[in-house]
Structure formats: C-alpha cells, structure tokens
Amino acid sequence: MNLTPCLCSVHTHTTLCDGKGTPEEMAAAAYAAGVRYYGFSGHSFSPNPADFGYSLPPDTTEYRRKVLALRDEYAGRMEILLGIEWDSWTPGDPVGYDYWIGSVHAVRDADGGYCAVDNTPEIFRECLERVFRGDALAMTEAYYRGVAEMAARKPTILGHIDLVTKYGESHAFFDEASPRYRRAALDALHAVDPSATLLEINTGAMSRGWRSTPYPARFLLEAWRGMGGRIIITSDTHHPGTILHGYREAVTAARAAGFRDCTLLTAAGQLECPLPPE
C-alpha cells in the first residue's frame, strides 16, 4: 500500500459528543473515503456547564463499547483506534486509550470559571471585554499558558495549537503579526516535546467556514520544524462528509514550512509518510 496522508484520520467526533454522524456513519464514511487508519477522538467530559452537550458523558463505557465493536467489524479492512480529545479542564488523566489529543478550548476567568475561545465570536468578545478588559493579547497569553501546561503533559497529539485565532479572518480581535502574540505562541510551542508529541495540522475551522487555511500558522510550523518536530494531518471532522476535508491545503501548508513527511497513527505504532507532490 502506498502511504498517503489520506489513509489516516484520527481527530474525529460523533453524535456521542458534538458531532453530526453516529460512530457507525463516521466509520462507514471514512472507509468509503479510502481511510485505512481511523481514530475516534470524542471530547472528554468537561465540568463547565457551557460544555454540556459538547462532550462525552463522564462514564465513557458506551463510547468505548461502540468503538471497540466497530474495530471488530472493520478488522482486516480498516484499523480503528480508540482515542480521546482530552480537554484541559477535564479532571484526571486519559487512561486506557490508544492515543490522546491534548486540547485547550477555553481560558480561565477571574471567578475561577472559564470561557470558550472557539464557541462563537460573540462569546469570544464577551470574554475579552469582561475578563480581559478588551486586552486581546492578554487573552491570547492566558490561552497559550494553558497550551503550554497541556504540552507538558505530553499528549500523543497537541490539538489545534493556535485555536485562539479561529475568528481572525472574520473578526480580527488581535494582530497575529504582533511580536507579543507571536512570543506567547512560540513560548507554548517550545513547551512541546518533539520526541513525545505530534503537532497537528488541523483543518476543522475550514470545513466550518471560519478559516481558509488550517491551524497552525506558518511561523509556528516553521519553528516546529526547526525543533525537529513531526506533524500529523487531521480534519477535526464532526460530519461524515468532512473526514478528509482540507487535506490538500494541509499538505500545501506543511510543504511551505519545509516538511517532507507527515506521521500516520496505526495500531502498530506511528508510520512516517511522504507528503504527496502538489
């Protein structure tokens, strides 16, 4: 089998958290799209009431049962991995998964609660005004402190490292070229251990219409390459129609930053895969 990035899709959601496809529908769509290494990565339970309806329940028994049943069903045709997208506010550590994606979706507010950076632009703005008194760069610094803490836990994959830029094309809450912003982002990147963690090129905001390019920004990808880091391409799909959404653009972004390979997750471990020519 010739290796291509499109063989692998391991950042995926279902109706068991906030996705639009059942686990069965997502697996069928992945197989039909040519994926041969598929991973389920439901959102871990978050105690934030604002996250209810977006995450798996605290008891993941049903999630595990469904994923493992699909693993049996597709045996010999498509490998199915049991993963989880572990939110920074979920208590404890992920145990018993084939891999985990460590993700920050929110910043802490002054009252000990937290506000999402990726829910809606209105929620982003409300948090910016209420918690950070309009200082968006301070908000990005708080976000990246959380990312650095997550990176230190050495996830298999660090999720959408610059998620805080989600609304940059439509709302421009802050200047992504500002040295202060870039310093905060690079400080978080330098907390990632390239020998333990993959950085994802994540196209999720493209399929949802927020961005024309994947996460992360080029300066972060170039710095990661300088650190000797490895990348994995993911779609963060929430729908059977977007299992491989934006992979071509992700390859373009990877090549522009100087990468020649990406990594695939398989049941037998990580495989290096040459990036296809453009």
Ligand SMILES: [Zn+2]
């Ligand atoms: Zn996420």
Ligand SMILES: [Zn+2]
């Ligand atoms: Zn996700």
